[in-house]
Amino acid sequence: MRTLEDNGLMKTQAFIDGCFVGSADTPVTDPASGAVIAHVPNLGADAATQAVEAASRAFRPWAAKTAKERSATLRRWFELIVAARSDLATILTSEQGKPFAEALGEIDYAASYVEFYAEEAKRIAGEILPSHRPDARILVQRQPLGVVAAITPWNFPAAMITRKVAPALAAGCTVVVKPAPETPLTALVLAELARRADFPAGSFNVVTGDAIAIGGVLTSHPAVRLVGFTGSTPTGKLLMRQAASTVKRVALELGGNAPFIVFDDADIDTAVEGAMASKFRNSGQTCVCTNRIYVQSAVHDVFVARLTERVKQLRVGCGFDDGVVQGPLISERAVAKVEAHIADALGKGAEIAAGGKRHALGGTFFEPTVITGAAADMLLAQDETFGPLAPVFRFETEAEVLQAANATETGLAAYFFTRDSARVFRMMERLEFGMVGVNTGLISTELAPFGGVKESGNSREGSHHGILEFTELKYACIGGIDAAG
Ligand SMILES: NC(=O)c1ccc[n+]([C@@H]2O[C@H](COP(=O)([O-])OP(=O)(O)OC[C@H]3O[C@@H](n4cnc5c(N)ncnc54)[C@H](O)[C@@H]3O)[C@@H](O)[C@H]2O)c1
Ligand SMILES: O=C[C@H](O)CS(=O)(=O)O
Numbered sequence: 001m002r003t004l005e006d007n008g009l010m011k012t013q014a015f016i017d018g019c020f021v022g023s024a025d026t027p028v029t030d031p032a033s034g035a036v037i038a039h040v041p042n043l044g045a046d047a048a049t050q051a052v053e054a055a056s057r058a059f060r061p062w063a064a065k066t067a068k069e070r071s072a073t074l075r076r077w078f079e080l081i082v083a084a085r086s087d088l089a090t091i092l093t094s095e096q097g098k099p100f101a102e103a104l105g106e107i108d109y110a111a112s113y114v115e116f117y118a119e120e121a122k123r124i125a126g127e128i129l130p131s132h133r134p135d136a137r138i139l140v141q142r143q144p145l146g147v148v149a150a151i152t153p154w155n156f157p158a159a160m161i162t163r164k165v166a167p168a169l170a171a172g173c174t175v176v177v178k179p180a181p182e183t184p185l186t187a188l189v190l191a192e193l194a195r196r197a198d199f200p201a202g203s204f205n206v207v208t209g210d211a212i213a214i215g216g217v218l219t220s221h222p223a224v225r226l227v228g229f230t231g232s233t234p235t236g237k238l239l240m241r242q243a244a245s246t247v248k249r250v251a252l253e254l255g256g257n258a259p260f261i262v263f264d265d266a267d268i269d270t271a272v273e274g275a276m277a278s279k280f281r282n283s284g285q286t287c288v289c290t291n292r293i294y295v296q297s298a299v300h301d302v303f304v305a306r307l308t309e310r311v312k313q314l315r316v317g318c319g320f321d322d323g324v325v326q327g328p329l330i331s332e333r334a335v336a337k338v339e340a341h342i343a344d345a346l347g348k349g350a351e352i353a354a355g356g357k358r359h360a361l362g363g364t365f366f367e368p369t370v371i372t373g374a375a376a377d378m379l380l381a382q383d384e385t386f387g388p389l390a391p392v393f394r395f396e397t398e399a400e401v402l403q404a405a406n407a408t409e410t411g412l413a414a415y416f417f418t419r420d421s422a423r424v425f426r427m428m429e430r431l432e433f434g435m436v437g438v439n440t441g442l443i444s445t446e447l448a449p450f451g452g453v454k455e456s457g458n459s460r461e462g463s464h465h466g467i468l469e470f471t472e473l474k475y476a477c478i479g480g481i482d483a484a485g
Contacts, residue, residue: 001030001037001094002320004087008192014041014208015191017054018201022047026209028185031097031328031364032318038095040184043209048176048217051205055147055174056223058202063144063172067122074118074170077197081111081162081190088158088189093319095183096157097327097364098282100319110158110190112446113166113462120467121170137478142471144172145249146225149218151211151239153231154330155285157183161190163450163461164228164251165204171470173226174203176218180231182330184208219243226251226470233410233455251459251469253287253451256412257384259405260290260441261427263398264298266417270439272306275390278415278441280314280368283326284388285334287456288413288435288444292374292381294393294401304353304372304392311354311390314368317361328364329387335364338387341380345371345391348378355388376404384410398423406432412452415441434460 004010013020022041030037041047062070081088089103098106129138148168152160157179165175179187187206194204207214219227219242227243229236230253240250260278262271278290295303317324329335335358342356355367366388374380374391381391395401405414415437416427428436434452437443444450449460459469 002090004090006084006087009084009087009189010038010091010185011188011192012038012040012185013188014043014047015188015195015204015206016047016051017205018195022208026181028095030094031330034363038185040188040208043207044213045217047209048178048207048214049221051176051207052147052149052217052221052223054202055176055205058200059144059146059174062174062200062203065172067124070170070172071118071121073197073199074114074121074166077194077199078111078114078118080193080196081107081114084189084193085111088186091189092157092183092186093327095185096154097330098319099324099327102282103319106156106159109444109446110162113159113162116446116462117166117170117467120167120464123464124171124467124471133479134483135479135481137481139476139478141474141476142468143474145470145472146173147223148173148175148226148228148470149224150175150177150228151215151218151231152177152179152187154180154182155282155287157186158190160230161187163466164230167461167467168228168470169199169203171467173470176205176207176224178207178211178214178218181208181211215239216242219248220245222246224248228459229253236457252457253459253461254412254455254457255384255410256287256289256452256456257291257382257408257410258288258413258415258433260293261401261405261414261416262293262295262299262303263416263418263420263423264296265419266299267419267439268299268303268306271303271417272310274415274417274437274439274441275307276310276441278437279390280311280326280388283329283366285330285386289386290390290415290441291384292393292405293390294395294404296401297394297396300392300394304370307390307392308353308370311368311370316359316365316367326368326388329366330364332364334387335366338366338385338389341378341383341385341389342369342371344379345374348375349373350375350378350391376407382408398426402427402430409455410452411454412456413437413443
């Protein structure tokens, strides 16, 4: 790994009850080279239980602090993350593979949630409602849930943690994080920076190791009141079932299959740039990546020509190399899925316009790919590719494309490009997705409620909505008020 400015940030032990513990015995590899860059502990149920119990002990004192005290601690964490931006991005690119510039952008994005919720901590309000009796008053208070479990994916190893942990801590909850086995180092840096920010021991814990054993504890321990999960839909369904035994709240951010629709009145260059941003960010490994590109017939050929020209300019390589904008895929399994989607599409009549095969660099590098002649019966239409594959479908009418766009079990993000203001509202309201990008391919911000519908999940992260997930309403009926005075 490249040298760090602060070597103290490279942590290779789990973080439980304010201490780094465990013997580092499980390799962490650089997806660009396959080289082992570090080892972390392969912990299981016992460690997870210790972490939950530490979080449980820390909960009442942490919740008893004033909102301003919690806010100040989060603010220190934000400032420490910003100060460590370059080292955090170096570690992130080393274990996840994304281009360094994208990693810097992710650190900024991750930090923005900590900054935002440091302020939102002070804006969790209650209510006094009109009473049903003259001698009584109705008070409604928002209280923190308690211990929160967070299980997070490898594709955004910093932002997917702070997007859950920051609002949870701001609300007064304490947290146990199980990061993805592919990217534990970034999670451990965030833990070290939380320690430096003086979060109380036990308030923020990171347990690395056996996902099934750790997840089994996090979804069943009675002290855990919410399981926050970001990852694939199948895993989300499994965790939801496991959490049912103790009636835990489950906040799910799951898979996507985003349609990207270009109407014939769209600005084509804007649409092409929107497709590039939405499709190829993180080499196509984001939950809101365009998965299906629908282009209205009259502009289909000009759009395909311009998109193909831009895709062929994308430089593939190691994330630390200057000019590289496409890093490696996370694993051989990820490459195999892209290859399977391409092979299936070609077998059903699609054609390659750009790329289409593993990159000459070898390993898990893949050529950014455009295919035309895509159709609804292809795997790439029905399942999330999660790689640098841009399939183009042709369509004739608005009604036809709306039906095609909505014909999936998932409903996370959708995009469309038009300059017809009436169509903007028709499509925005009729698309069955949690988020819609209109004339833009980039929608993610801490200021907005991020999340999906249908099998893309049931929660929102970001905005004020994102902190309410970690609170519970307490209703108090205050009687005995003598109206006579
Ligand atoms: N909606 C969102 O905000 C969002 C964000 C990022 C990724 N995703 C989705 O995540 C998927 C890619 O991420 P992934 O491949 O890491 O997903 P994944 O479901 O395989 O893994 C996600 C996390 O769950 C853990 N996990 C897996 N099986 C588990 C089990 N049985 N018990 C406990 N934990 C378990 C993993 O170790 C990892 O930490 C894609 O579908 C993508 O769309 C969604
Ligand atoms: O992969 C899922 C992330 O939520 C992507 S984003 O950076 O929030 O758009």
